[in-house]
Amino acid sequence: MRIAEAWRVALDALSANRLRSMLTMLGVIIGVAAVVVLVAIGTGAKREVEQQVEGLGSNLLIVVPGRIDFGAAPAVSRLSLADVEAVNRIVGDPQRVAVTVTSGETVRAGTRSAFTTVQGVLETTPQVFVRDLDRGAYLTASDVDTSRRVAVLGATVATTLFGDREPVGQQVAIAGVRFRVVGVFAPLGQSLGVDRDDEVHIPVTAAHRLYGTQRIDGIAVKAPDREKISELGNRIVAELSRRHPDTEFSAVTQEQILGVLGDILGVLTGVLAAIAGISLLVGGVGVSNIMLVSVRERTREIGLRKAVGARPRDIAIQFLLEAVLLTVLGGVLGMALGVGAAWLISALSPVPAAVTWWSLALSFGVSAVVGIIFGVVPAQRAGRLDPVIALRAE
Template structure:
């Protein structure tokens, strides 16, 4: 008996009891759907996270005091001359800005709002790839001239100025008035991270206001390939200048992305494995029903043997029936899983990622379950004695 004929006979067997076949395969349906959905959602989420991080910039890095050294933070860990020296000694660093921040209150013409006040240099706008909604980011001259100018987030501007154009207006930080020279356009974030509203002022003004040197450095390198090396060189320069080896730590977006990638990968794997267990349980369900089916169809097996079916033919017939059942479940599960992933992706505004190889893998996996859990019942059928099988009612 050839394969095509075996498939036809198996399909006749499945179609003979449609409801039962459907219920039998339900475990496989749920298992495959869960695996497909989890993998698709995981991959979609990871893709979104990666593109978010890429949007911020893959070539940026930060240098900060390593808290694990337990050294007293004096606010004198960095100073402005460090920035100039590092830029001079590490040519791969294109931009470098001190970053100081403190939370405070910003008051506009309409309202006041608690906010993050950041002291940065003019390089910061390039490092963070700021897109100006209106006006400009403050310049190096604003910084060295210690001018009281400020740049607002679009969101903060709306909150404290209402419908009034913030550009050219005064914003009061604490008790000091600043002239608003620019508004930073709000970035589109698919992940929907709520960032605190921010206001940026020249670092040298910040230092005067809060009597602090530099807390942290942020910079960008010529490329993402060079970022880790450039960052390491900058740390060495700092250690030499301040004679404190091991005091400084650094992190690059490249490293963060690798970590994030690893974490999302592990999460997908773990949830996928749990979904895989439901596939295993589904397989046992198929085996159980196939065993019942063999008992019920003992007479049919006897008839087929009398008509000339070899033991192998009977084995193949029941094995293919189990595989077809599992494949049926696999296809339904794939449709459900892909649909679910698509729906969730749409709600979360993620790209739906059901790759063809995930589908192929699920297909192959359900067939494998059919073989593994079908072999026992099929073997039981093939071992029947024809005379006894024919006598069975």
């Protein structure tokens, strides 16, 4: 029998049992779609995190107490502004050093309020990180030196508190203390469901007074060039360790953050893909099952085909093609469903989903292979049927 003929016969057989074929395919469709969607989500998350970390600025070195590791508990910071001075001396240029002390606070303006992240920072922040202003100006050195109660609002906070009104020059109350708005950040947008515009910057000195603490949560350094980053990091960590012998410090670069995050998200994507792969496997078992039913049901037809000259191979190929057709059609529909679902998820939820060509190719290939693997046993069984017994079957 010619192969084109066999395809036609397989297609006829499937369309003769349309509902059953569809239900069988559904298992494969769901499996393939799940692989595509979950890999897309994993890939999208990874890509977004990468963009975000790279978007912070170049040649960044982040120094924090504790160890930056997968699963490490956050450490309580013992850093203070005196430590920042020490870091300044090592770096040699205070303009390249930024700090943060962070707290969640309620910010009010008139009757409106917002619970947001309030960061105490130095005036150097825009030189270290990429952070553009939409209106007004950023904090100044004198603001920091005099603990002036001025604030720069993130875009979301500004909108929540002031709506369409101009925030710059207005008063806000942070934890009950009055601050004057001097600037508004340009919006950064959301990432991974976190609103990056939901924050307020105030001078670190004002923050210390407001929170009643002297602590610094983290120090960021912009290295003069790429090659010096790790050496600079080592020197800073050594100095801080000398000043706080009982505390561990870590200096991480963007590459290291990306590496850690990439590992985490890679594992996550792998787990998701494996779970989806299981559903694809289950779909394959469904195909195998239905093919066995089909062989049994069409035993008489097999007997007749054999009587008129079909070789065992002809019959086996016919049923194998049927199984492959089921899974390949299911695979194509599953890819379409997966791409559509990924697009919907991107459009309607904060989860970024990026469909990758390799996940499409992989799931399609896997579904075709599943069809062959799970079709072989029923096909061989069909091919080996004794024509005499097959003809007699009811």
